[in-house]
Amino acid sequence: MPERRPRKDAARNRQAVLAAADALFARCESSPEGVTLAAVAAAAGVGKGTLFRAFGDRPGLLRALYEARLEPVREAVEAGPPPLGPATPPHQRVPALLDTLLCFKLDNRRLMLALEESGNSGSPYQADHYERWHGLLDAMLGQIPGLTDSGFTAHALLAATRADLVEHLAGHECRSRETMRAQLANFTARVLGSAPS
DSSP states (O other): OOOOOOOHHHHHHHHHHHHHHHHHHHHOOSOGGGSOHHHHHHHHTOOHHHHHHHHSSHHHHHHHHHHHHHHHHHHHHHHOOTTTSTTSOHHHHHHHHHHHHHHHHHHTHHHHHHHHHOOTTSOGGGSHHHHHHHHHHHHHHTTSTTOOOHHHHHHHHHHTTOHHHHHIIIIISOOOHHHHHHHHHHHHHHHHTSOOO
16 A cells, blocks of 8 residues: 655645744743643644644754754765764764754754653653764764763763753853863763864
């Protein structure tokens, strides 16, 4: 039986919902919990039922929006040139990936806070997006001679890019983007046992 293609209006509604959610998170100045399904539906000009049919629930909408925003990063990691692409040596690729994740979270602070706070599993470490980055870092770190326990090291490095920490440093401590990037690069270099390039 051939796979059913979504109706044009369903695809159009999905794009309208993602665009509305994107705009609401971009304008959100306080808690991301304020971006409700009702607010997204109203901004998109659709009923809440449309959201539930397309995304299931709020975490489903957050994951879809995250995946849409992340697509250029994923393409660069999976098939792009250095320093993110797969042909890059791990000593250069690990810091580049962490820097990219930090910048992505700085650019998407409210969305990332909402996503990390809404894990269905109860643990942010079992969320698909976390497992994806942990698996990739673990594999890269495993290629570095002399580095032991790549799984734990991957967790420790990713902890430095958690959305709640990024929000605390950027919002409460008012650290600049460049300061945060430099601090992460220095920390990563110490973990990897090399000087920043």
